[in-house]
Amino acid sequence: MGKKIYFLRSRIDIEMDNLGKKNRQQDREKELNKIRQYCVKKLEEIKFPSQEVFLVSSYRMNDFDFSRFCKVVESDLSENKRHVFNLSLPNFSTDVIEMKKASLHQKILAAAAASFVAGASPIPGTSLEWDIAILVKTFLEIRKSFGLDDESLERLALKVGKSVEVLKAEVKNPFISDISTASVMRLIATSVAGAVMIAAEAVQLIPIVGSLVGVPVSFLTIYTILRNSLDEFGKSAVRVIIKATEK
Known part of the structure; x- marks a missing residue:
């Protein structure tokens, strides 16, 4: 065959x-x-x-x-199958983490594209709500892909014979352990990209001009926030793997 x-x-x-x-x-x-x-x-x-x-x-x-x-x-593998294959791999080495980062970049682009579509809404405030929902969903998917969610860490701890608390201690960024609407809103409020997003939402109150400005800004903001966070998730995943495999 x-x-x-x-x-x-x-x-x-x-x-x-x-x-x-x-x-x-x-x-x-x-x-x-x-x-x-x-x-x-x-x-x-x-x-x-x-x-x-x-x-x-x-x-x-x-x-x-x-x-x-x-x-x-x-x-x-073809490109689409390659991404599925990479994301399905267990996190057993730093090489796998790097492979996953490359595949997750495609997920980030998809999330930004979804934000681009939502940004065309003529109703003020709707775009920001959609962006927050998109960020929460994508952050949760990234966390699970890197094996940093509670279930994955507990499974890894059992496999390597170490306490889950020891592995969780390697996840230095508290945001990774607490992804929610509230924590994403705090992330937006404290980031430069988030400030741009909020400003673009305010501009949307201006007829015609708002929709012209808001759509591309929404795409770039979501992409920037997720891309910058991807490195932090990857670093935590590497630290967890090192801790799990050390003698």
Whole structure:
């Protein structure tokens, strides 16, 4: 059917643990290469020549070939599928965080476009209400994508055997833990982009001129607020991953 096939050899952590029990940790790369070549040989025997085999462990996803496997899959996907794939990945390494940041940029553009449409409303005050709702929804989606919501942090804490409080402490920005209409309004009120948004809303009271000014300003403001915040979310996600994976 012309589909691409990827071969993964799982549970590689068990093989490495066995090496440790034999005090052969220095043979790690040699043993990994031996396993990989064995798999390739067996694939060739069943008429799958020259296939690449990825050695992975679901318990140690930041180790072995999982990151490389994700990059190979990403490069083979269409743009839309690539974004879905990146956002579906668990946060197991800083590489994944960077991949997600790139895909979330598309979500930011979509949110700004939605604000652009809402900004055309002739009713004063409506545009700002829509913008706040768009920001709350998008911030919640970004937080979940980075695994910074309570449910994701609790799941990660259980997996790595650490308290959820230790992981939550790495989320330095209190806004990330408290995304609501009120907190977004405070963010708007204290940001330069937010001040521009409020000014544009006031200008909308002026017939004709208001709609001409408000629409592009609304797009740029939403985009700027979300883009600036994306880095902060990403930094918190990286700190959480480092804390979760440290010995």
